[in-house]
Amino acid sequence: MDHVLLSIHVLASIVFVGGSAVAASLFPRYAPLAPAAGPPDEPSPAAGPPGERSPAVAALLHRITGGYAAFGLIVPVAGIALALVQGRMGEIWINVAMVLTIVAGGLLATQIYPRQRAALSSPDDGRRLRTLSMLAGVYNVVWAVVVVLMIVRPGAAPPA
Numbered sequence: 001m002d003h004v005l006l007s008i009h010v011l012a013s014i015v016f017v018g019g020s021a022v023a024a025s026l027f028p029r030y031a032p033l034a035p036a037a038g039p040p041d042e043p044s045p046a047a048g049p050p051g052e053r054s055p056a057v058a059a060l061l062h063r064i065t066g067g068y069a070a071f072g073l074i075v076p077v078a079g080i081a082l083a084l085v086q087g088r089m090g091e092i093w094i095n096v097a098m099v100l101t102i103v104a105g106g107l108l109a110t111q112i113y114p115r116q117r118a119a120l121s122s123p124d125d126g127r128r129l130r131t132l133s134m135l136a137g138v139y140n141v142v143w144a145v146v147v148v149l150m151i152v153r154p155g156a157a158p159p160a
Contacts (some may be wrong), residue, residue, distance in 0.1 A: 001085055002082065002086060002145045005078050005085060008078040011070065011076040013069075013072075013075050014067075016075065017143055018036070020064070020068040020108065020146060021069065021139060021140050023064035024061075024112050025080065025136045026061055027119075027132065028132050028136070029052065030052070030055075031055075031058040031120065031123070031132075032053055032117045032120070033053060033123050033126050034123045034125055036125070048125045055120065056089040058098075058116075058119070058120060059072040059120060060128075062116045062117065063078055064114075065112065065113060067157055088157065091153070091155055092154065092155035093150075093154050093156060095151070097149045099149065100142050100146050107135065107139050108139060111135050112135050112136060112139060115131070144156050147154070
């Protein structure tokens with residue numbers, strides 16, 4: 001049972017958490033910007049290279065961010081089940097990883113996903129996209145810390 005739960009936990013982490021992290025990170029690059037005020041024949045400097053901005057790609061990345069995040073709930077469920085089966089729920093690294101997982105999920109649900117939706121529905125000059133890039137970076141760093149905790153396992157009970 002341990003091996004099945006661990007396999008589900010790791011595979012779901014790679015596919016769903018990794019997928020949502022990549023999609024959240026790429027979204028600002030493709031999200032539309034509001035047209036700049038200026039001569040109509042002059043390209044906006046904020047728009048980036050021609051063809052880089054794509055509302056269709058941004059909309060797809062938004063759907064991936066939300067969909068993969070929803071399926072990503074498998075990760076903590078399998079992780080908690082695994083910790084219970086192994087009798088590790090009291091270990092500090094498990095508890096810190098659970099708190100960080102809640103932080104990452106909250107960041108995605110309350111900040112990143114809604115801001116992506118807002119960027120799609122009413123583009124601005126790119127200010128919101130810079131904030132969104134920063135939030136995606138924080139989201140990724142939180143998950144990187146969780147991965148390190150899973151590998152290093154500080155405070156773990158010695159193997160029996």
